[in-house]
Amino acid sequence: MQPLTLGKVAVRCGILAVVLFVVVVIALKFGAVPVSLYGLAKDLLGVLIGRSSEISSEYGMIIREIRLPRIALGIFVGASLSVAGTSFQALLRNPLADPYVLGVSFGASVGSILALITEPHLSLRPEIAAVFTPLGGFLGATLTIAVVYLLGRYHGEVDSKTLLLSGVIAGSFLSAIIMLFMTMLPSSNTRGMAYWLMGDLGTPTLPLLNWILRTGFFAGFALIYLTASDLNLLIAGEKEAMHLGVDVKKVQLVVYLAASVLTGLAVSVSGSIGYVGLIVPHVMRMIFGTDYRMLLPASAFGGAIAVVIADTAARTVAAPSELPVGAITAIAGAPLFIYLLRWRLA
Amino acid sequence: MSAVRDSVVERGAPDGSRMNADVRLSIEQVSYAYSPNPSQAPIFTLEATSFQVRAGEIVAILGPNASGKSTVLRLIAGALQPLSGRILLNGSETHSMEPRTRAQRIAMVQQESQLLFPARVWEFVLQGRHPHGKSLRFETENDVKIAKNALGQVGAHQLMDRWMDQISGGEKQRVILARALAQQPVLLLLDEPTLHLDIGAQVDFLHTLRKLTVANKYAVVIVTHELNLAGEYADQVVLMQKGKCLRVGTPASVYQRDLLEQVFQTQLTVEQRVNGRPRVNVLESSEETK
Numbered sequence: 001m002q003p004l005t006l007g008k009v010a011v012r013c014g015i016l017a018v019v020l021f022v023v024v025v026i027a028l029k030f031g032a033v034p035v036s037l038y039g040l041a042k043d044l045l046g047v048l049i050g051r052s053s054e055i056s057s058e059y060g061m062i063i064r065e066i067r068l069p070r071i072a073l074g075i076f077v078g079a080s081l082s083v084a085g086t087s088f089q090a091l092l093r094n095p096l097a098d099p100y101v102l103g104v105s106f107g108a109s110v111g112s113i114l115a116l117i118t119e120p121h122l123s124l125r126p127e128i129a130a131v132f133t134p135l136g137g138f139l140g141a142t143l144t145i146a147v148v149y150l151l152g153r154y155h156g157e158v159d160s161k162t163l164l165l166s167g168v169i170a171g172s173f174l175s176a177i178i179m180l181f182m183t184m185l186p187s188s189n190t191r192g193m194a195y196w197l198m199g200d201l202g203t204p205t206l207p208l209l210n211w212i213l214r215t216g217f218f219a220g221f222a223l224i225y226l227t228a229s230d231l232n233l234l235i236a237g238e239k240e241a242m243h244l245g246v247d248v249k250k251v252q253l254v255v256y257l258a259a260s261v262l263t264g265l266a267v268s269v270s271g272s273i274g275y276v277g278l279i280v281p282h283v284m285r286m287i288f289g290t291d292y293r294m295l296l297p298a299s300a301f302g303g304a305i306a307v308v309i310a311d312t313a314a315r316t317v318a319a320p321s322e323l324p325v326g327a328i329t330a331i332a333g334a335p336l337f338i339y340l341l342r343w344r345l346a
Numbered sequence: 347m348s349a350v351r352d353s354v355v356e357r358g359a360p361d362g363s364r365m366n367a368d369v370r371l372s373i374e375q376v377s378y379a380y381s382p383n384p385s386q387a388p389i390f391t392l393e394a395t396s397f398q399v400r401a402g403e404i405v406a407i408l409g410p411n412a413s414g415k416s417t418v419l420r421l422i423a424g425a426l427q428p429l430s431g432r433i434l435l436n437g438s439e440t441h442s443m444e445p446r447t448r449a450q451r452i453a454m455v456q457q458e459s460q461l462l463f464p465a466r467v468w469e470f471v472l473q474g475r476h477p478h479g480k481s482l483r484f485e486t487e488n489d490v491k492i493a494k495n496a497l498g499q500v501g502a503h504q505l506m507d508r509w510m511d512q513i514s515g516g517e518k519q520r521v522i523l524a525r526a527l528a529q530q531p532v533l534l535l536l537d538e539p540t541l542h543l544d545i546g547a548q549v550d551f552l553h554t555l556r557k558l559t560v561a562n563k564y565a566v567v568i569v570t571h572e573l574n575l576a577g578e579y580a581d582q583v584v585l586m587q588k589g590k591c592l593r594v595g596t597p598a599s600v601y602q603r604d605l606l607e608q609v610f611q612t613q614l615t616v617e618q619r620v621n622g623r624p625r626v627n628v629l630e631s632s633e634e635t636k
Contacts, residue, residue: 001468001494001506003485093462229483233473237459242425244529245449245477290463293484 004291012288016301020075021048023305027312028067035063073210073269074201074311074325075304078276080217080266081105082303085277086284086296087224087259090231091252092149094160095282096340099263100274101164103171104144108267109196110174111140113181115268130208134216138264144170145260164341199273199326201311209269216265221300223258227251228292235292273307273326275333280306282336370565371399371533376421376431392417394431395591397584399533399565404556406576407569409586410610415569418586419535422567424448435533449477453526455519456537467505467513467521471497474528489528496527500554516547520554527558534559536568540575548572552579573626577601585609597624 025041040063081099088097088104099105115136119129148170152163178196194200205213224231230251233241242248266273280302281295288294310328317323376395379388392414399405407415420426422433424440433440435451443451453474474496475489485493497503500520505513513521519539526534536555540548556579559566570576576583577597585593585600587609593600601624603616613629 001472001490003469003472003490006484095462229476229479233476235462236473239425239456240459242445243423243449243452243454243456244473245446247445285463290465291469 004293009294009297012294013297013301016298016305020301020305020308023308024071024075027071027308028063030312030316031062031067069204069210070201070311071308073205073213074307076213076217077201077266077270077273078280078303078305078307079300080213080220080262080303081273081276082280082299082306083221083224083277083296084259084262084266086281086292086299087231087255087262088145088277089281090235090292091255091259092152092158092163093235093237094158094163096160096164096278096337098275098278099141099259099267100171100272100276101278101337102145102148102167103169103174104141104148104167104260104263105267105272105274106171106174106178106197107144108137108141108264109272110177110181111136111138111143111264112268113178113185113196114140117181117184127208130206131212134209134212134265134268136264137268138261141264141267142257142260144174145256194324195271197272197326198324198330199271200324201270201307201314202322205269213265213269216261220258220262220265221296224255225293225296227255228296231255231292232290235290271324271326273310273329275329275337276303276306278340279329279333279336282340368400368402369398370401370436371422371567372434373397373418373422374431374434376418376428376433378417378421378426378429380417390414390417390589392421392589393591395584395586396431397582397591397594399567399582401532401563401565402560403581404559404566404568404579405582405584406580407567407584407586408571408573408576412588413586414589415586416537417589418584419537419567419569422533423452423454423535446477449529451531452533452535453529453531454535454537455522455526455539457541458518458522461510465510467497467502467508467510468493470510470521471525471528474525477529492530493524493528496524497521499527499558500524514547515542516544516550519543519547519551523551523555527562532565534564534566536566536570538569538571540570540572548575555579573601573606577624577626598622601626 021044025037025044028040028044029035029037085098088099088102089095091097099108112133113136115133119132124132148163148166149158151166151170152158154162175197179193182193182196195203230241230246233244233246234248234251238248281299284295284298284302288298306329307325310332311325313328314323314325374396376392378392380390381388390412395418397405407418409415417426421428422440424433424443427441440448440452471493472485472489475485475493476483479485479489494503494506497506500523502517502520502524505517505521510518510521523539540551543551552575555566555568558564568576568580580597582595583593583597583600584591585605592609593605598618601616603614606616606626607614615627615629617625617627619625
C-alpha cells in the first residue's frame with residue numbers, strides 16, 4: 001500500500017518537464033534554416049535559468065520570431081485540449097470522451113467563427129475585440145457539450161455509446177455549419193477551412209490573445225486540479241461519490257465550465273485539433289495510473305509534448321508544404337479510438 | 347484497540363435531546379413522494395414511518411419489491427429530502443448536512459457500479475478516507491493505517507494488493523465494507539449486501555458485520571430480502587409493504603405467520619428456535635426467500 005504523495009507528483013512532473021524541454025529543443029531545430037542542436041540547447045537553458053538573455057544571433061531571429069512562438073502556442077493548446085479530455089472523461093464516465101470526438105471542438109469553432117463574423121460590425125475596443133473570439137469559442141464549447149450530454153442521456157442514465165454517437169452527429173452537423181459560415185467570413189481573415197476543421201498552429205496570434213490563452217489555461221487547470229480527488233470518486237459513479245462526501249453537483253459544474261474554457265480557448269487560437277484529449281490521457285494512465293491527482297498534470301505535460309511533436313511532423317513530413325497538425329493527431333488517434341471502443345468499452 | 351474503534355467511541359458524544367442516550371438514529375414520521383413529473387400525481391409514496399436505531403444495534407428493513415425499503419435507506423443517507431418528518435443522526439438532520447460532514451458520519455455499502463478503470467483493493471479502501479482529507483487529499487500515514495486496519499477487521503488483509511475486478515463476489519462485499527469502515531462512521535447503511543453471495547459467504551458477511559457492530563458501536567441499518575438471515579442477525583426488523591411501515595420490533599415479535607403470508611403473498615410457517623430467533627420456512631417456491 002503506497003499511496004500517491006505530493007512529492008511523487010512533483011518528481012514525475014519534473015521528469016515530464018525535462019522531456020518537454022528536450023522535445024522543444026528538437027522541434028526548434030527542424031525547419032528550412034539549419035540550427036545546431038547543441039548550441040540551441042545551451043542557449044535555451046541559459047535563457048531559462050537567467051544566465052543570458054539572448055539566443056545566438058545567427059539564427060536567433062528565426063528561433064525567436066517564428067519557431068518559438070509556434071511551439072509555445074502548441075504547448076498551451078496541447079495542454080489545454082489534453083486536460084479538457086481528461087476532465088470530460090471523468091465527468092461523463094467515459095474513457096473515450098475527447099473535445100474533438102464529442103463535437104465540442106467544432107462547437108467552439110462555430111462560436112469562434114461567429115465571433116469573427118460579428119466582430120467587425122460591432123466596432124469594439126481592441127482589448128475587447130481580442131477576447132471576443134475565445135469568448136465565442138468558450139460559449140460554443142459549453143453549449144455543444146450540454147446538448148451532446150442531453151442527447152446522450154436516456155431515462156436519466158448516460159449511455160457511453162449513445163453519448164459518443166451524439167457527439168459524432170453533433171460534430172458532423174457543426175462542421176457543415178462551419179463550411180456555411182466560412183463563406184461569410186471577411187476576406188481579410190487568413191484562416192481557412194482546414195484550420196477550423198483540422199487545426200493549425202501556423203497562424204500567428206496576437207500577444208494579447210496569447211496572454212489570455214496562458215492565463216486561461218492556468219486558471220482552468222487550477223480549478224480542475226482542486227477537484228482531482230473528487231474526480232477519482234466521481235469516475236466510479238455519482239452515487240458512490242456522493243456517499244463518500246463529494247459535492248457532486250458543484251464539482252460537475254466547476255469541471256464542466258473549466259474544461260469548456262480550456263477547449264474554447266484552444267480552439268479559438270488553433271482550430272479543431274483532434275484526439276489529443278483521447279491519446280494523451282490514455283498513454284498517461286498506462287504510465288502513471290488512474291489517479292487524477294497525477295493524471296491531470298501528466299496529461300498537461302503529455303498534451304504539450306504530443307502537440308509539439310505532431311506540429312513538428314506536420315511542418316516537416318511533406319516539406320516545403322505543410323500539413324494541418326490535426327491530420328497528424330488524427331492518424332495516430334483514430335486507430336486508438338477504435339481499439340478503445342472495441343476492447344475497453346465492450 | 348483499533349484506530350477505527352477509538353475514534354468512533356470519541357465521536358459518540360452524549361446527546362442531551364434524546365430520551366435514550368443510546369439512540370443514534372431517529373426516523374420521525376418521515377414521508378416521501380416520488381413523481382417523475384412535478385405536475386403529475388406521485389407514482390410512489392412512503393407513508394409516515396418512524397423507528398429508532400441505537401448504537402451497537404442492527405436494524406433490518408424487510409419487505410417485498412417496491413415496498414419502499416431502498417427509499418427509506420436513501421432518505422436516511424440524506425440523498426433524498428423527506429416530504430415531512432425528520433431524520434436525526436445524533437440530533438442533526440441527515441439531509442441538510444454538508445456532503446463531507448455526512449460522509450464522515452454515514453457510510454453506505456451498496457451494489458457498486460462497474461469500475462471504469464482498474465483499481466487495487468487498497469486504493470479502493472483508501473477512498474473511504476476521502477471525507478476526512480484536506481483540500482487536495484493526499485493520504486497520510488494515518489489514513490493508510492486506518493485503511494489497513496479496516497481491511498483487517500473484515501478479514502480481507504491478504505487481498506490488499508489484488509485488483510478489484512479479480513476478486514470473488516464475497517471478497518468484494520468485504521472490501522466494500524472495509525471502505526465503509528475506513529470512513530469511521532457512526533451509522534452504517536447496507537443495501538442488499540448479500541444479494542449475489544452464496545449461502546456461506548452470506549453467513550460469513552453478516553457474522554463479521556454483527557461482530558463489528560458490537561465492537562465499534564455502529565448503528566446499522568440493512569435492507570434485505572433474506573428473512574432468515576435478518577431474523578438471525580438483526581436486533582430489530584422494520585416490515586414494509588407498498589410504502590407503508592407495518593411493524594417495528596424484534597424478529598420474534600414481527601415474524602407472525604399471518605402477517606408474513608399476507609405481506610409476501612406466499613404460504614409459510616414460522617418456528618421459534620431455542621435461541622429465541624424465528625425461522626421461516628416457505629411452503630411454496632417464492633421470490634422472497636431463496
